[in-house]
Amino acid sequence: MASVHVLPEGVVNKIAAGEVVERPSSVVKELVDNALDAAASRVEITLESAGLERITVADDGFGMVRDDAVQAFERHATSKIKAAGDLDRIETLGFRGEALPSIAAVSRVTLETAPEGGGEATRIRVDGGEIASVEPIARGRGTTVDVRGLFFNTPARRKFLKTHSTEQANNVRRMLELALARLEVGWRVTHGRRGILDLPPARTLPERLTSLHGPAYVNTLLPMGDSASTVTVRGLVQRAAAAGAGRRRQFVFVNGRPVDASELVRAALSGYRSTLPAGARPDLYLFIEIDPNQVDVNVHPSKREVRLRSGAQVAHAVEEAVRAALGAGHVAARPVRPHIDRVAETGPPDPGQLGLFLSGRRASPRRAPSVDPQDEESPAADGAIAGRITGPEAESTDVIDREVLPSVWQLHNRYILAQTTTGVVFIDQHSAHERILYEEVIGDIREEPRPGQRLLFPTVLHLTPEQFATWESYRGLIQRLGFEVEPFGGDSIAISAVPAFRHAFDAETALADLLDDLSDPGAGSADMNQHERVARLFACKAAIKAGQPLTQTEMGEVIDRLFATELPYDDVHGRPAVVQIALEDLNRQFGRH
Amino acid sequence: MQFTIGQAEFLDTLSAVSNIVPTRTPLPIIGNLMLVADNDALQVSATDLDLSVTMNVAASVDKAGTVTLPAKKLTDMIRALPASPVRVKGKNEHITIECESSHFKVHGLPADDFPSFPELNFDAGLTVTAGTVEKLAAHTRFAASTEDTRPILNGVLWELENEKMQMVATNGHRLARYILPASNGSSGTSQSVIVAPKALAQVGRIFAPDDELKVAMDERQIGFKGDRGVVFSRLIEGPYPNYEQVIPVDNDKLARADKERLMAALRRMAVMASDQTHRVRLSIDEDTMRFHVSTPDVGEASDEIPCTYEGDPIDIGFNANYLLEVLRYVDTDEVEITFKAPERAAILRPTGDDQDTYLCLVMPLRLQE
Ligand SMILES: Nc1ncnc2c1ncn2[C@@H]1O[C@H](COP(=O)(O)OP(=O)(O)OP(=O)(O)O)[C@@H](O)[C@H]1O
Ligand SMILES: [Mg+2]
Numbered sequence: 001m002a003s004v005h006v007l008p009e010g011v012v013n014k015i016a017a018g019e020v021v022e023r024p025s026s027v028v029k030e031l032v033d034n035a036l037d038a039a040a041s042r043v044e045i046t047l048e049s050a051g052l053e054r055i056t057v058a059d060d061g062f063g064m065v066r067d068d069a070v071q072a073f074e075r076h077a078t079s080k081i082k083a084a085g086d087l088d089r090i091e092t093l094g095f096r097g098e099a100l101p102s103i104a105a106v107s108r109v110t111l112e113t114a115p116e117g118g119g120e121a122t123r124i125r126v127d128g129g130e131i132a133s134v135e136p137i138a139r140g141r142g143t144t145v146d147v148r149g150l151f152f153n154t155p156a157r158r159k160f161l162k163t164h165s166t167e168q169a170n171n172v173r174r175m176l177e178l179a180l181a182r183l184e185v186g187w188r189v190t191h192g193r194r195g196i197l198d199l200p201p202a203r204t205l206p207e208r209l210t211s212l213h214g215p216a217y218v219n220t221l222l223p224m225g226d227s228a229s230t231v232t233v234r235g236l237v238q239r240a241a242a243a244g245a246g247r248r249r250q251f252v253f254v255n256g257r258p259v260d261a262s263e264l265v266r267a268a269l270s271g272y273r274s275t276l277p278a279g280a281r282p283d284l285y286l287f288i289e290i291d292p293n294q295v296d297v298n299v300h301p302s303k304r305e306v307r308l309r310s311g312a313q314v315a316h317a318v319e320e321a322v323r324a325a326l327g328a329g330h331v332a333a334r335p336v337r338p339h340i341d342r343v344a345e346t347g348p349p350d351p352g353q354l355g356l357f358l359s360g361r362r363a364s365p366r367r368a369p370s371v372d373p374q375d376e377e378s379p380a381a382d383g384a385i386a387g388r389i390t391g392p393e394a395e396s397t398d399v400i401d402r403e404v405l406p407s408v409w410q411l412h413n414r415y416i417l418a419q420t421t422t423g424v425v426f427i428d429q430h431s432a433h434e435r436i437l438y439e440e441v442i443g444d445i446r447e448e449p450r451p452g453q454r455l456l457f458p459t460v461l462h463l464t465p466e467q468f469a470t471w472e473s474y475r476g477l478i479q480r481l482g483f484e485v486e487p488f489g490g491d492s493i494a495i496s497a498v499p500a501f502r503h504a505f506d507a508e509t510a511l512a513d514l515l516d517d518l519s520d521p522g523a524g525s526a527d528m529n530q531h532e533r534v535a536r537l538f539a540c541k542a543a544i545k546a547g548q549p550l551t552q553t554e555m556g557e558v559i560d561r562l563f564a565t566e567l568p569y570d571d572v573h574g575r576p577a578v579v580q581i582a583l584e585d586l587n588r589q590f591g592r593h
Numbered sequence: 594m595q596f597t598i599g600q601a602e603f604l605d606t607l608s609a610v611s612n613i614v615p616t617r618t619p620l621p622i623i624g625n626l627m628l629v630a631d632n633d634a635l636q637v638s639a640t641d642l643d644l645s646v647t648m649n650v651a652a653s654v655d656k657a658g659t660v661t662l663p664a665k666k667l668t669d670m671i672r673a674l675p676a677s678p679v680r681v682k683g684k685n686e687h688i689t690i691e692c693e694s695s696h697f698k699v700h701g702l703p704a705d706d707f708p709s710f711p712e713l714n715f716d717a718g719l720t721v722t723a724g725t726v727e728k729l730a731a732h733t734r735f736a737a738s739t740e741d742t743r744p745i746l747n748g749v750l751w752e753l754e755n756e757k758m759q760m761v762a763t764n765g766h767r768l769a770r771y772i773l774p775a776s777n778g779s780s781g782t783s784q785s786v787i788v789a790p791k792a793l794a795q796v797g798r799i800f801a802p803d804d805e806l807k808v809a810m811d812e813r814q815i816g817f818k819g820d821r822g823v824v825f826s827r828l829i830e831g832p833y834p835n836y837e838q839v840i841p842v843d844n845d846k847l848a849r850a851d852k853e854r855l856m857a858a859l860r861r862m863a864v865m866a867s868d869q870t871h872r873v874r875l876s877i878d879e880d881t882m883r884f885h886v887s888t889p890d891v892g893e894a895s896d897e898i899p900c901t902y903e904g905d906p907i908d909i910g911f912n913a914n915y916l917l918e919v920l921r922y923v924d925t926d927e928v929e930i931t932f933k934a935p936e937r938a939a940i941l942r943p944t945g946d947d948q949d950t951y952l953c954l955v956m957p958l959r960l961q962e
Contacts, residue, residue, distance in 0.1 A: 451870050452959040454936055456765050456839050497959055500870040504740035
């Protein structure tokens with residue numbers, strides 16, 4: 001238990017001024033922050049009319065003695081920091097001593113609290129900021145804050161509120177964030193008579209998400225774990241193929257504090273690079289841990305913004321972590337990450353690190369390593385999911401087995417089937433080759449242009465005016481791919497050299513199609529740059545098609561080259577390129593355990 | 594039907610014919626060989642619908658008849674038999690095969706279902722030796738395309754004129770042309786057809802070089818007929834691109850080098866070349882041909898061989914595989930290569946008397962600065 005004191009003037013001045021309580025969700029968030037800062041293991045929230053009528057937050061935290069409870073309603077009264085220097089290493093959610101007085105000023109608050117260790121409990125009523133009564137009561141451990149009639153004395157504020165459903169959505173978002181930030185806390189939320197959240201304490205993020213959204217959803221997420229020297233980025237990112245449209249569940253936490261950080265979300269999205277379908281927004285759960293003195297949380301009264309001293313470095317770390325998570329091998333519908341030799345170099349997230357992040361004691365960002373889901377049976381998540389997310393078998397044991405002959409098979413002239421040491425993989429030949437070519441073509445564009453194979457019989461293409469205009473504006477890029485093209489009168493062009501690739505493809509048709517797609521502004525997602533767009537479209541045109549028979553050698557080459565790319569598991573349209581079935585699963589299917 | 598034939602002759606015939614039988618076919622009858630026994634001869638036929646082959650072999654026929662039997666089973670069965678007379682007898686779909694103590698019963702398919710072969714008028718055809726056809730084909734068919742983007746380039750162009758005949762093949766990146774004087778064959782007409790390389794290969798497989806062949810064709814089919822059998826093939830429909838127009842006549846730089854040394858140097862370069870482009874750079878001046886490859890992330894290599902050279906120095910890039918492939922068919926110890934410019938076709942020829950017989954053209958790879 002910490003005692004509440006009024007901050008000295010100098011500190012007060014350092015604290016950003018401004019309104020703390022804008023809407024019901026601000027109240028919900030501030031009260032829950034306090035409960036969590038009080039080391040609660042369980043938080044119960046009751047809302048009525050989206051919180052406008054009533055918000056009650058009850059916790060089983062360490063509580064307050066009578067004097068502290070009274071002082072808590074004074075402006076700038078806090079137990080969490082004492083001096084200006086403390087602002088540089090804030091590890092609690094609250095630090096200003098502003099929330100309770102701000103809430104109390106615009107509502108009718110009843111606070112009941114019992115101090116840790118069994119001292120006398122207290123009830124305080126505050127009416128529009130005025131303390132109305134302070135009385136001893138009998139109650140169990142913890143604190144309950146009941147807020148009624150929000151904005152009863154500031155009717156202008158009420159007018160700015162949105163519909164109940166919008167306000168309630170905000171409430172839920174705030175509660176969800178905190179539920180993700182503090183896994184060890186159990187939650188119950190009711191709105192009116194309806195229970196809307198009932199979350200048992202969880203040991204891992206996947207476990208919590210399973211209680212929230214079910215195992216199928218959790219299966220669309222990939223673990224991310226990357227520890228650069230100063231920044232640690234962990235969490236879950238959604239497989240590109242599962243990403244839906246519109247902004248969805250994108251959460252960023254810095255040292256356990258939920259924040260709005262669009263630049264970090266953007267960095268994460270660029271980690272997906274070419275794998276996202278146009279308009280798709282993957283769900284993201286980014287947990288960033290960084291030395292608290294590198295973070296300034298005191299930028300906005302809502303505490304929703306943070307300033308990072310080395311923002312670019314953090315953004316880079318996020319991008320790399322996402323890229324590694326996508327590349328390190330998530331394969332559609334598989335319980336075990338296949339690990340095909342070269343992938344090992346980038347390395348999958350270390351399960352140990354993941355465990356560290358996935359747990360969480362309160363307050364301190366450098367939390368004690370928690371129970372790893374492997375060590376014990378995980379009650380909530382089914383075994384497959386827990387295994388999948390933390391990738392316990394992610395040793396470099398799963399390599400495509402070349403000893404077995406023939407080592408690869410072509411199925412329906414479309415998929416390549418290969419045996420791995422822990423099961424089998426199916427590779428979509430077109431998707432795989434597209435990915436290979438995409439990376440090659442990006443290299444042609446950015447590094448050394450591809451040599452053009454001169455043609456014996458130059459081809460003349462008759463273009464539409466749009467295609468012709470597109471050709472003119474992309475001329476330089478197209479040349480770097482290996483094409484030599486000259487105008488040939490009117491809207492025609494003559495092709496005298498084509499990109500030199502080992503495999504056969506119809507270069508002229510590919511160019512015409514490329515020009516077509518490039519002239520369509522709708523093709524390709526907005527945040528893709530010109531190079532990526534050209535590379536993606538060209539790769540698609542030039543890649544081995546579904547339906548094309550392949551020899552053993554060709555299949556071997558596709559496999560080798562695919563796993564030498566950075567993102568072998570996703571094709572450039574965001575679909576999976578590789579699907580694995582674990583031997584265990586086959587065994588199970590055949591009733592052999 | 595009943596006939597007896599030596600195991601070795603039977604096996605040779607079956608093997609020469611059954612290689613065209615597709616391994617997978619939606620039409621079971623295509624997987625079978627047709628056996629026709631008549632007049633002390635056995636005819637074995639196979640087809641993949643584009644290409645059909647019949648081979649004749651002497652046999653003692655006791656009872657004429659026609660059956661079809663699964664190609665692979667039959668060939669494997671005969672291969673496994675001892676070198677003794679093989680007796681085949683039976684009717685319709687129930688055939689027995691006996692050899693020494695071995696005894697097989699095989700199920701065939703009705704012979705009526707076997708596709709019928711084209712009818713061509715061989716009397717009006719051209720006469721040529723199988724060796725001539727093979728020589729033309731062997732020097733050119735490697736250059737044909739194997740892609741399905743321009744089917745016309747998958748074929749070999751066979752041009753017959755009064756005084757000469759020639760074959761040409763190209764994939765658009767390299768071209769090979771072989772010309773023989775008409776004394777090697779005679780025809781009243783001048784014609785040109787586009788033939789599938791596998792048909793030409795089949796001709797080489799079932800006929801001996803000295804065999805006289807009659808070649809007949811109509812708009813769709815070509816047939817090669819000799820004493821040993823007949824090969825029919827569907828023609829590829831034209832028109833073939835105007836290749837003569839792209840054979841340079843103004844290449845003014847001429848190098849001569851030892852073919853083996855050139856190939857050896859190229860093979861060494863190919864090791865370091867990009868596995869996608871196989872690009873090697875040639876720099877030639879005065880009396881040296883220099884080679885260089887540099888592949889990002891792989892490494893570099895260089896080498897040189899002596900040559901004789903007339904003309905201004907040149908720097909030119911090629912797909913090393915294209916050069917190696919072409920050189921394999923140059924039959925002289927020395928090879929002559931002519932150039933015009935780094936973006937223009939190079940011509941490779943044998944030296945000496947055969948100079949005008951054979952020509953290969955290779956388009957360069959653009960060198961980036
Ligand atoms: N649920 C609670 N359990 C125990 N102590 C509490 C609880 N709620 C508030 N307090 C005490 O009251 C003090 C004031 O709370 P308040 O939310 O106003 O400020 P804060 O949390 O310190 O900072 P901030 O304004 O950033 O939230 C806290 O510092 C804490 O000591
Ligand atoms: Mg607080």
